[in-house]
Amino acid sequence: xxxxxxxxxxxxPEEQQIVELIAKLRTDxxxxxxxxxxxxxxxxxxxxxxxxxxxxxxxxxxxVYPDFTTQVRKGGVDFKYGMENEYKGDVKGTRMENPHLxxxxxxxNGESDIYVLIKVDYPTFEVIGFATRDQVYDGDxxxxxxxxxxxxxxxxxxxxxDII
Numbered sequence: 001x002x003x004x005x006x007x008x009x010x011x012x013p014e015e016q017q018i019v020e021l022i023a024k025l026r027t028d029x030x031x032x033x034x035x036x037x038x039x040x041x042x043x044x045x046x047x048x049x050x051x052x053x054x055x056x057x058x059x060x061x062x063x064v065y066p067d068f069t070t071q072v073r074k075g076g077v078d079f080k081y082g083m084e085n086e087y088k089g090d091v092k093g094t095r096m097e098n099p100h101l102x103x104x105x106x107x108x109n110g111e112s113d114i115y116v117l118i119k120v121d122y123p124t125f126e127v128i129g130f131a132t133r134d135q136v137y138d139g140d141x142x143x144x145x146x147x148x149x150x151x152x153x154x155x156x157x158x159x160x161x162d163i164i
Contacts, residue, residue, distance in 0.1 A: 129157025
């Protein structure tokens with residue numbers, strides 16, 4: 001199944017309830033553990049809604065199962081795919097216009113085969129593009145104030161990806 005940049009999806013009211021519940025549990029668990037990191041002006045819960053909402057939307061678009069876990073974790077993958085779930089991927093959501101794909105160097109563990117960048121306008125989501133693990137590792141590592149991040153420029157993102 002090929003998924004292309006520009007693919008849009010609006011979550012159903014039931015999916016929105018699931019997203020908001022998972023986001024609340026993740027936010028609460030991270031706050032209790034003292035591990036929730038705040039980026040920019042967004043509050044922690046909204047960042048979790050945007051992030052898990054992007055994961056849920058991607059799961060529907062690509063016909064994969066989202067990661068419903070709520071325990072504190074560092075890094076990891078958001079979805080698995082392939083005949084035997086041998087491939088792994090990471091979803092990044094953003095509200096920015098024409099964003100670059102950014103992955104903090106401390107979170108880059110080499111597990112993901114593909115990275116998916118999704119534009120968030122909750123409850124609607126749009127695929128911006130894709131990057132392979134090699135593209136991410138080959139990217140530069142600017143620091144936007146939260147530590148160095150691998151960067152794949154917007155114009156270098158792949159415009160389609162074949163989910164096996």
